[in-house]
Amino acid sequence: MTRKTFDPTGGRAAEKLPRPTLRTVAQEAGFAVTTVSRALAGDPRIAEATRERVSEVAGRLGYVPNRAAQRLRTGRTKVISLLLNTRHEFLSFTSEFLGGMSEGLAGTGYAITITADGLADDRLEVIRNIRRHSLADAIVFTRTECFDDRVRYLLEHDFPFATHGRTDFTTPHPYVDFDNEVFARMAVERLVAKGRRHICMVMPNERYTFGQHLRFGARQAAMAHGVQLTVPDGVDLDSEPDEIAATLRSLHAGPNAPDGYVCVGEVMALVTLAYLNDIGLTPGVEVDVVAKRASPISNHFRPRIETIDEDLRATGRAMAKVLLARISGAPMEDMQILLKPEGAFSISD
Amino acid sequence: MTRKTFDPTGGRAAEKLPRPTLRTVAQEAGFAVTTVSRALAGDPRIAEATRERVSEVAGRLGYVPNRAAQRLRTGRTKVISLLLNTRHEFLSFTSEFLGGMSEGLAGTGYAITITADGLADDRLEVIRNIRRHSLADAIVFTRTECFDDRVRYLLEHDFPFATHGRTDFTTPHPYVDFDNEVFARMAVERLVAKGRRHICMVMPNERYTFGQHLRFGARQAAMAHGVQLTVPDGVDLDSEPDEIAATLRSLHAGPNAPDGYVCVGEVMALVTLAYLNDIGLTPGVEVDVVAKRASPISNHFRPRIETIDEDLRATGRAMAKVLLARISGAPMEDMQILLKPEGAFSISD
DNA sequence: TTTTTGTGTTGTAACGTTTTAAAAGCCTTG
DNA sequence: CAAGGCTTTTAAAACGTTACAACACAAAAA
Numbered sequence: 187m188t189r190k191t192f193d194p195t196g197g198r199a200a201e202k203l204p205r206p207t208l209r210t211v212a213q214e215a216g217f218a219v220t221t222v223s224r225a226l227a228g229d230p231r232i233a234e235a236t237r238e239r240v241s242e243v244a245g246r247l248g249y250v251p252n253r254a255a256q257r258l259r260t261g262r263t264k265v266i267s268l269l270l271n272t273r274h275e276f277l278s279f280t281s282e283f284l285g286g287m288s289e290g291l292a293g294t295g296y297a298i299t300i301t302a303d304g305l306a307d308d309r310l311e312v313i314r315n316i317r318r319h320s321l322a323d324a325i326v327f328t329r330t331e332c333f334d335d336r337v338r339y340l341l342e343h344d345f346p347f348a349t350h351g352r353t354d355f356t357t358p359h360p361y362v363d364f365d366n367e368v369f370a371r372m373a374v375e376r377l378v379a380k381g382r383r384h385i386c387m388v389m390p391n392e393r394y395t396f397g398q399h400l401r402f403g404a405r406q407a408a409m410a411h412g413v414q415l416t417v418p419d420g421v422d423l424d425s426e427p428d429e430i431a432a433t434l435r436s437l438h439a440g441p442n443a444p445d446g447y448v449c450v451g452e453v454m455a456l457v458t459l460a461y462l463n464d465i466g467l468t469p470g471v472e473v474d475v476v477a478k479r480a481s482p483i484s485n486h487f488r489p490r491i492e493t494i495d496e497d498l499r500a501t502g503r504a505m506a507k508v509l510l511a512r513i514s515g516a517p518m519e520d521m522q523i524l525l526k527p528e529g530a531f532s533i534s535d
Numbered sequence: 536m537t538r539k540t541f542d543p544t545g546g547r548a549a550e551k552l553p554r555p556t557l558r559t560v561a562q563e564a565g566f567a568v569t570t571v572s573r574a575l576a577g578d579p580r581i582a583e584a585t586r587e588r589v590s591e592v593a594g595r596l597g598y599v600p601n602r603a604a605q606r607l608r609t610g611r612t613k614v615i616s617l618l619l620n621t622r623h624e625f626l627s628f629t630s631e632f633l634g635g636m637s638e639g640l641a642g643t644g645y646a647i648t649i650t651a652d653g654l655a656d657d658r659l660e661v662i663r664n665i666r667r668h669s670l671a672d673a674i675v676f677t678r679t680e681c682f683d684d685r686v687r688y689l690l691e692h693d694f695p696f697a698t699h700g701r702t703d704f705t706t707p708h709p710y711v712d713f714d715n716e717v718f719a720r721m722a723v724e725r726l727v728a729k730g731r732r733h734i735c736m737v738m739p740n741e742r743y744t745f746g747q748h749l750r751f752g753a754r755q756a757a758m759a760h761g762v763q764l765t766v767p768d769g770v771d772l773d774s775e776p777d778e779i780a781a782t783l784r785s786l787h788a789g790p791n792a793p794d795g796y797v798c799v800g801e802v803m804a805l806v807t808l809a810y811l812n813d814i815g816l817t818p819g820v821e822v823d824v825v826a827k828r829a830s831p832i833s834n835h836f837r838p839r840i841e842t843i844d845e846d847l848r849a850t851g852r853a854m855a856k857v858l859l860a861r862i863s864g865a866p867m868e869d870m871q872i873l874l875k876p877e878g879a880f881s882i883s884d
Numbered sequence: 885t886t887t888t889t890g891t892g893t894t895g896t897a898a899c900g901t902t903t904t905a906a907a908a909g910c911c912t913t914g
Numbered sequence: 915c916a917a918g919g920c921t922t923t924t925a926a927a928a929c930g931t932t933a934c935a936a937c938a939c940a941a942a943a944a
Contacts, residue, residue: 207931208930208931208932217893218893218895219931220893220894221894224932227932236892250667251668252929252930253669253670254603254606254607254929254931255607255899255929255931255932256931256932257931258604258900258929258930259898259899259931259932260899260931261603263603270633272633273634280629281621281628282621284621284649285651288651289651297649297650297670299614299646299648301637302633302637302638319599319602320603321602321646427834427835428834453832456832456835456836459835459837460835460837463838464837482775483776483805483806486806486809487809488813489812556899556900556901557901558900566924567924567925568900568901568902570922570924572901572902572903580921580922580923581923582922585923600901601900601901603900603901604899604900604901604902605902606901607899607901607929607931608900608901608903608929609901609902609929610929
C-alpha cells in the first residue's frame with residue numbers, strides 16, 4: 187500500500203487509472219498514431235531515430251497494447267486451443283505435455299486455452315465452436331485416431347491445427363508423434379532377452395494410430411524372435427483402472443499365461459503390477475515387465491521394472507514449435523516431428 | 536465440399552465467407568443495430584415480438600457475436616487464467632482439477648487459459664502481465680502460501696482471483712480449500728486404531744497453508760492419543776521423488792522408527808511404498824500407511840493401503856463457481872468453500 | 885531545370901460491438 | 915386536444931488498434 191507510484195486519483199491503488207493508448211504515446215512523442223504503431227511493431231518503414239524515441243516514450247508511459255483491439259483489427263487471437271481429455275488421464279500426461287507447450291510458447295505472446303472435451307456430446311462441436319467464434323488461431327488435440335473426424339473437419343475448413351500422433355489421411359498435416367513402433371520393438375526385445383516367450387501388450391485400443399504402431403512394432407519383434415504375442419481387447423485410454431485389471435484377470439491364467447508384459451503408460455504399469463502381485467507373480471522372477479516412463483515416478487514402482495522413456499515435456503515443446511510454424515505458414519516438413527525413444531536414433535531438437 | 540451454402544467466392548469451402556455481423560442481421564430484420572444487440576442480449580427494453588424476429592433472423596444467418604469486439608467494447612475478456620505448476624505435479628492433480636474447472640465453466644462462455652508458472656523468474660511477473668494486458672477477468676492459482684505474495688498483490692490491486700487453499704491474510708478473499716486438518720486427524724486416528732504409536736507425516740512443507748493445517752490436525756490427534764509424531768523436513772511439493780525417498784531413508788531407522796505413515800499425495804504414497812519395500816517392511820504387517828486418494832489409481836497401489844478421498848474434480852467445479860461469483864460481485868460468504876474429506880461432515884454442493 | 889524514385893510520415897477509415905442520449909410512438913389523463 | 919408518461923426504437927459515439935492511400939521531402943536521374 188505504499189504510495190511511491192504516480193497516482194492521479196490519489197485514491198485506491200490505480201483503480202481506474204486510464205491506461206495509455208497509442209494516441210497518448212503519439213501525442214507525447216510528437217508523432218502520428220500510425221507511426222507509433224509501426225515503430226512498436228518493428229515496421230522497416232520507420233526511421234531508427236523515430237523508433238527509439240517512440241519506444242522510449244512508450245516505455246516511460248508504461249504503454250501496453252490492447253489485445254482486444256489488436257484482435258478485432260487483425261482477426262488473429264494469439265491463442266492456441268488445446269483440447270484435453272481430463273477423464274481417465276490419471277498420471278503425468280496432462281501436466282507434462284502442458285508444461286512443455288507452455289515452455290515452447292513462452293515469450294511468443296501466445297496463450298494456451300484449455301477445453302476439456304469429452305464433455306460435449308459431439309466432440310466436433312467443441313471445434314466448430316472454436317472456429318465459429320474465432321477463439322483460437324490454432325487447435326491441438328491428443329488421442330488422435332487413424333481417420334480422426336476432427337482432423338477431417340479441420341482439413342476441410344483449412345483451420346490451422348496439429349495433432350499428437352499421426353493419422354492415415356493422405357493429405358499431410360502437422361503433427362508431433364512418438365515412435366511407438368520402435369518403442370514396442372525395443373520393449374518386446376528386452377523381454378525376449380530375458381528369456382520370455384509369451385508377451386502381453388497392455389496398451390490402448392487400435393482405433394488410435396499409436397495403438398496400431400505399437401501393435402505393428404510388437405508383432406514384428408515377436409515374429410522375428412518366434413515368441414507368442416497377446417494384445418487383449420478391453421484395455422483403452424478411457425478404461426478405468428479396474429477395467430484394465432479385469433481384462434488382465436480374464437486372460438487365460440493357465441500354463442499358457444503371458445510371462446512378459448509391455449505396459450504403455452503409467453496407469454497400465456501400476457495396474458499390471460497390482461495384478462501380478464495379486465496373483466502371486468513377481469516381476470523379475472516368474473515374469474518381466476517393461477513400461478513406458480513419462481515421469482520420474484516410474485522409478486518408484488515396486489517391484490522395479492524396466493522402462494523406456496517418452497519425454498512428454500519435449501513433446502509439448504515440439505508441439506509449440508509445430509503450431510507456430512503452422513500459423514506462420516512454414517513448409518510441411520517443418521511441421522511433422524517424430525520423436526524417438528531413448529536408445530534409438532533420435533532427431534535433434 | 537457441397538455447395539449448398541451461399542459462397543460468393545465460389546471457391547474452397549467457406550474460405551473467406553464474411554461472417555454476418557450485427558449490421559447484417561439488423562438490415563435483414565429491419566431494425567437498428569442497437570435493437571438487435573439488445574434483443575440478443577436479453578435487454579428488457581426490447582419488445583417480445585422484436586426479440587423473436589431478431590433471434591429468428593440471427594439464427595437463420597448463423598450470426599455469431601465477435602468476441603474481440605465485445606471484449607474491446609466492454610473490457611471484459613470472458614477468460615479465467617489458471618496459474619499452474621506443471622513441474623513436480625506428477626499425478627492426478629492437474630488433470631482432475633482442470634477437468635473440474637472445465638465442467639464448472641461449461642456453458643458460461645468462459646475459457647480457461649493456462650500459464651505454467653515456475654518458468655518466469657518472478658512469479659509475480661506472470662500475474663502483473665495478466666493484469667497489465669487484461670488477459671483475464673480473474674486469476675486462480677494453487678499451492679497457496681500463508682502470506683502469499685500473489686494474494687497480497689491481487690488484493691492490493693483489487694483484481695478478481697481465487698486461491699486453492701486459504702491464507703493467513705486478515706482481508707478475506709475467495710478460495711476453495713480441502714479440510715486438511717480434518718484429513719490429518721482422521722488419518723492419524725486410523726493408524727492409531729491399528730495400534731501404531733509413531734506416526735510419520737509424508738507431507739509438504741509448512742510454508743503452504745495446507746501444510747500447516749495438516750501439521751495442526753496431526754499434532755492434535757497425536758496428542759489426544761499419546762502417540763509420537765514425526766514430520767520430516769525435506770518433503771515438499773517441489774521435491775523430486777528421489778528426494779522424498781532420500782528423506783525417508785534419512786529418518787532414524789532404528790527401534791524408534793515410525794510404524795505408521797500418512798501420505799498426503801499420490802507421489803508421496805508411491806515413494807513411501809517403494810521405500811518401505813526397499814527396507815523390507817510390509818504395510819499391514821510391521822507398519823501401516825494411510826494416503827490421500829485423488830484418483831482411482833490409488834486402489835492399485837500394492838501393498839494395498841487405506842485412503843481418504845479428496846475430490847479434486849469437485850474442487851475444480853467449486854472453483855469455477857467461486858470465480859463466477861467473484862466476477863459478478865457476489866458476497867464473500869459465497870466465495871469461500873471448504874470441502875470436507877469423506878466420512879466427515881460435508882457441505883452440500 | 886524538371887522528373888523520377890525512394891524514404892518517412894500522416895490522416896482517415898475501418899474492425900464489430902455496447903452505450904449514451906435522444907427521438908418516436910402510443911396511451912393515458914387532465 | 916394538448917400535455918405528460920410510458921414503452922420501444924434509433925443514430926451516433928466510442929473502445930484502441932492496424933491498413934490503405936496519400937503526402938511531404940529529400941536525393942537521384944533525366
